[in-house]
Amino acid sequence: MKKLLFLSFLLAFFAGNHSLQAQNFDSPVEYMGFISKQHENISKKYMAYSSASAHGKKARKVEAIRQKLLNEVQEARMNISGMPAFKGDKSYRDTSVSFMKLYYNILNDDYNKILNLEEIAENSYDEMEAMLNVKDAIDQKLEDGNKRVKDAQANFAKANMVNLVEGEASALGEKLKKVHALNKYYNEVYLVFFKPYIQEQSLVTAMGKNNVTGIEQSKNALKKYAEEGIEKLKTIKPYEGDNSVTAACKTLLQFYIKEADASSAASEYTLAKENFEKMKKDFEKKSSPTKAEVDAYNKSVVDINKASQKYNQTTNDLNRQRSESLNNWNKTVSQFFDEHTPRYK
Template identity: 40%
Template sequence: MTKMLATAVLGLTLFLGTGKTLAMTAVEHMTFLSGQEETLSLKYLSYMSEVAHGVRAKKMEKRRQELIAAVRLAIREGNKLRPFEGDASLRNAYVNYWTVLLSIFNEDYSKIIDMEEVAERSYDAMESYLLLQDKVDEKLKEAYNKVPEAYQTFAASHNVQLTQGQSTKLDRKLNETSRVNNYARQLFLISFKSSVQESNMIDALNKADLNGMEQSKNALKLYSEEGLSRLDTLKPYNGDASLVTACRKVLEFQKNESSRISVLSDYMLKREEFEKIKKAFDAKPASSRKQADVDAYNKSLDAMNKGINDFNKTNDELNKGRDKVMQNWDAARKRFLDQHVPHK
């Protein structure tokens, strides 16, 4: 029997012959299933890209529910399709893949949403959150890889000749999205590990917790230096070094910040010392105060006043510097993902 040359949305080229009803029916069977997948993939790749671009999954709950409904519809439509000449292999391959999709968006992304709130609180929580996203990416790729195999086997079994490229359009999108996400997440974790300590240090500052400040300052210095060393081992992504450069600026600022934060803690010590002296001074009746008491009070007050000027100047410079590098980091991440992650 003469083989027909066929296409489907898997990225293969369709050449239709004439007068071969059986082959055309096989092509129609294939095209129906791949058409369902093309429509579906536009929805779920768009959703996954938005999450990868930094949009919180919780904010897209309506989109997720719409996607779940679309996957369920595809499964129902697929199950209605009659096997071609008793061969249900291709139909089952697609339906099995869509069933995995349903599990991913119904269960795995539900867990991702639940983890979003706590992920910001610690490095370990963030690492677990991103690891779950990595596992979802791999789960999706592994499930999809069975579809092209079934597609080619079905075509060979029913005399449909396929002209193949190196990979399908969806293959490329899934693989590229996974590679970009893995690269971006590496850099994000390097930055986040240091930034958690910075956040803890600022929190301790606001609570006037000197011990907490000291511990976080030392950890900030350690992790920022560690991060800078790790950046030296990372190559640009397809020639794009923008994300590494932006991350380096954040870590360099944080390393410098760890050395300057002592100006703020010094002021807090001087304020604490003044409050002790003032309390003792105020507790004494004016008639009982000696010149030494007055001198100690004034000396401590002068030291605190000088310290507050240094505090305000340093704190203002650090806040402005932090805002600048973080805005640059956020913008660089968005540009990087916009450029390298498929939106649809």
């Protein structure tokens, strides 16, 4: 019985690249090795693409990698489809060809969806959730496809008396699994962050326009989303003992709650300013105001100036705290990915 050690179905049997014509396809070991080599090459290239995306680069930033990979997937598919059936058995070959087609469709169709969603997702929770769901579905499709190939490989080995020994998962296989698990974990936390983050932008816009109704609606929604987010974070376990991302998210959500409460001052100041402007307009129409009217006007000037100073101070404090909280979040996320995401060049 022939014995062949596979560290994973992705691991190559031979270090070198052999042309299709140079292969001895009468040997089941070499037949399997040729297919495995195609899988290894594509998986490494896909890993590089996935790793670049995970390390903070938008899909459009790594578009050149995707286009190159599309061509390489087509080449691998043609290499495998050009192989003969092994003693009349074409199941392993055809399953591998189907997997390469799956790779191509994911890179061509699914990632086009991501490209289209990417820009609008930055300003919409629903679109962001949709984009992350597409990414998660991609990872799941690949896992399912990998399993089909691995099962076909095992059946081929059994039929041809090749002792397929499953050792520890290969480094590449482990990294592919880790990327999926890492993305799934981070995306869950990210959506908790993103919902109040988008709402806070609406609040800031309303404050800039002195829109009292908008301020009140936005601050109430912001506080609600932030409080819900904090409760959601309690259900998310640390990733491999690392709770840095959830902790940074919680800090930011706590700021949003504080900001929502402090935003009442914006509504109060806006109303006070509107009343003052009306009083000022009426006062300036008077040709000979009484002393009482002058005193009342002067007092209102002092009051509105004090209110303005207080409002400006509150705004400056909130801006500083927002900047600190967001910087801490971004820095923590970057460190989290640097720590846990495998890289491929």
